[in-house]
Amino acid sequence: MARPRVLRRCLLAALSAVLVGSAAVGTAQADPAAAPAAAAAATFSDTFDGPAGSAVDSGKWQLETGDNVSNHERQYYTSGTKNAALDGQGHLVITARRENPANYQCWYGTCQYTSARLNTSGKFSAQYGHVEARMKIPRGQGMWPAFWMLGTDIGQVGWPNSGEIDVMENVGFEPSTVHGTIHGPGYSGSAGIGAPYSLPNGQAFADAFHTYAVDWAPDSITWSVDGTVYQRRTPADLGGKTWVFNKPFFLILNLAVGGYWPGDPDGSTSFPQQLVVDSVSVTTSGTPSGGKAIKGLAGKCADVAAGGTANGTAVQLYDCNGTAAQQWTVGSDGTLRALGKCLDVKDNGTADGSQVQLWDCTGGANQKWAISSANDIVNPQANKCLDVPSANSANGTRLQIWTCNGTAAQKWTVG
Known part of the structure; x- marks a missing residue:
């Protein structure tokens, strides 16, 4: 199962205040009090439209910087557009490179790789709903793409008490398999509770776009790939441990290189590698079903x-x-x-x-x-x-x- 990932200390300090979805995107509301039904459903959508080479929408995302000693990952996460940029065709491209253009220093010495990690902390959060991303993942030993969520109270209670919902993780040595996992107090890191999902006939996830989603409700999280449900978790799965998922969470997208779980890149791994994100959306459970966009x-x-x-x-x-x-x-x-x-x-x-x-x-x-x-x-x-x-x-x-x-x-x- 998934190994722990923690935020860098600089971001943890920024999360010490209570975080709310201050930049939720929905229908226009000049006077929130005039439209309580719309205001009650926090929603998020990003289809990454914009000129090639431009940055992601800073009203929705922020970029973390630095390394991650907790997982023994090898990359240095950078700011700017070198490792995270729009491609001009409606995609966000997160690129992992074998390089160190600015003499970045990592936990193991001079960093060998750069990549990017984005989150919506302080900009958007949601409690319950349908959370999905349509993505094409990279391939190769040591690659570790993920779409996941953390509780907004991480600055107060720390990890894993904050809770972590991994919508999708892939480790490069399993090209046909992704994992969905929850982490919380007493069931974190390698003890996280989850399940894998594999494509038939040895197909690789890196060969095409796929949609990774969770349907999240009080005391229930259900995972799917391309609409196919493959697991559901409730408090009954925790063996008496605390369910910490009935509160707001924010979103994270990242492409890690190396670490305890995937292992380091080797001679078979080519660079650069890319996580191509077509869309990310959150529709809360308060949103009525039916009808079409x-x-x-x-x-x-x-x-x-x-x-x-x-x-x-x-x-x-x-x-x-x-x-x-x-x-x-x-x-x-x-x-x-x-x-x-x-x-x-x-x-x-x-x-x-x-x-x-x-x-x-x-x-x-x-x-x-x-x-x-x-x-x-x-x-x-x-x-x-x-x-x-x-x-x-x-x-x-x-x-x-x-x-x-x-x-x-x-x-x-x-x-």
Whole structure:
């Protein structure tokens, strides 16, 4: 099972205050008190859109720096974009290199490798929900990629009392297998409680993207790979030890090199190696199920502003988060519905630039939509397409209809 991993002392000091999800991303809320249902469900989504070579969103992630003597890992985690950067194709790439460009010093002497480790501590945390990452992992002896979580109270109670949920770990000598594990007081490190999941027929996880997830509820954590559930843990599995998972946790992504569990790289290991992350999302258990996301420009979703249900509430582009404000059903009558109301062209408009909104379903032609095989969403009355004005992918951009032109601003995927 997974060996312990602990944060560097400098980060532990920063965690001495109570950490909350201060940067949770969800539907826009000018006045949180006006939309309590939306505010109650902390959600997180990052699809890593941005120019090649750019840094991750600092509003969502921070980079840790330094080595990790506790596991005898070999890498030095760096800041900046040398080891963690966007690739311009909707991915975060964490790269492990055999190098030491700045004479970094590790627990064993001069460091031999660099890599990156990111977390959402102080920026986002959640308690319960569906937590997932779609990733393509590296390969080779000594590689140790992981997607995991730590309790936000680690600064007060330390590890393992904080709890650790390993959504996915892989050690390079097991190319076909990943592990899901929990660690807590009396069941940490090699005594962690978990299970492996292996691909059939010797397939390697490094050959393709896979989705690693947990469904986390009070007194229950369930692991899956590509939607296939392979284990569930409850307090009954702890033999009387303390369950420490009914509280907020933050997210961590990292690529370690070497350590007690994977062993060190050897002559068969090639560098650089990369952990390619396509998306990370958290949808809390308070989020209603049902319906489908309508995903468009920059991987963002059609969203009902602030989860409002009043007639005339704006429909906008926003980070996908799985809330009810982004759950749309396609009616047999040609409507698109969310929160019990219909996607409506304001004032029955047919001109370019007519805004769309949420409104009581009336059966009118301004609430009829056709989804084409070319991924257009067309209002037949106006013969115009659902459109993001000026191709502006900023959160809160209000949607409209416009003459169909085949641009990315008018391409939508339902589901």
